[in-house]
Amino acid sequence: MSRRIALSVAAGVVVLGGAGAFAFAYAGDQTPTLAHSTARYTAPDSGRDGSLTFTTEVTASSGVKSLKILPWPANSSFAKMGLTEKDMASAESATCKSAGDDTVRCTYTTKVSGAEAASSPHGSWHVAVLATAKDGRTTLDTKAADFEVN
Incomplete structure (x- = not known):
């Protein structure tokens, strides 16, 4: 192998190795x-x-710090304006338990009284979630799940 080809191959290995890392x-x-x-x-x-x-499963390489939950009616102002992380700041937290290496299974349950159901908008609802990893990275899913209130 000529010296020029050997240098080219070595340079290619370094570039590919760096890209892989x-x-x-x-x-x-x-x-x-x-x-x-x-x-x-x-x-x-x-x-x-x-x-x-x-319920949901959350995976984060640094671990999961918290999961906030906000149920909202599909015909609310959030449908037009969109939800933001700021809107989720005062949302309720789910309880999370380990489900594997970097994964947790989170559950949120709340009671609904007859008076609350009667005064709530009927029809389609969405559940918004804000997942926060231990390294501070976040994921906001404004329609993580849907349900119907009749």
């Missing part, structure tokens, strides 16, 4: 991801409270 390092610093999100609404009935339960 960058890609590997970058992959470790991803924003949180959500999977398997579901919402289940049970209306109050015969004097018993109903409930709303939301």
Whole structure:
């Protein structure tokens, strides 16, 4: 092999190796991801409270710090203006438990009284979630799951 070809091959290996190391390092610093999100609404009935339960799995390479939940009616002002992380600041938190290496399974449950159900808008609702990783990265999903209030 000539010296020129050997130098070209060596330079190529260095460039590809550096690109691979960058890609590997970058992959470790991803924003949180959500999977398997579901919402289940049970209306109050015969004097018993109903409930709303939301579950999801969150994966973050640095670990999950928190998950905020905000149910909202599809015909609200959020549908026109859009939700922001600022809107989620006072949202309620889900309870999260380890489900693997960098993954947690989070659950949020709240009771719904008959009076609350009667005064709430009927129709389609969405669940917005704000996932925050331990490294400070965030993911906002304004329509992580849907449910119906009749």
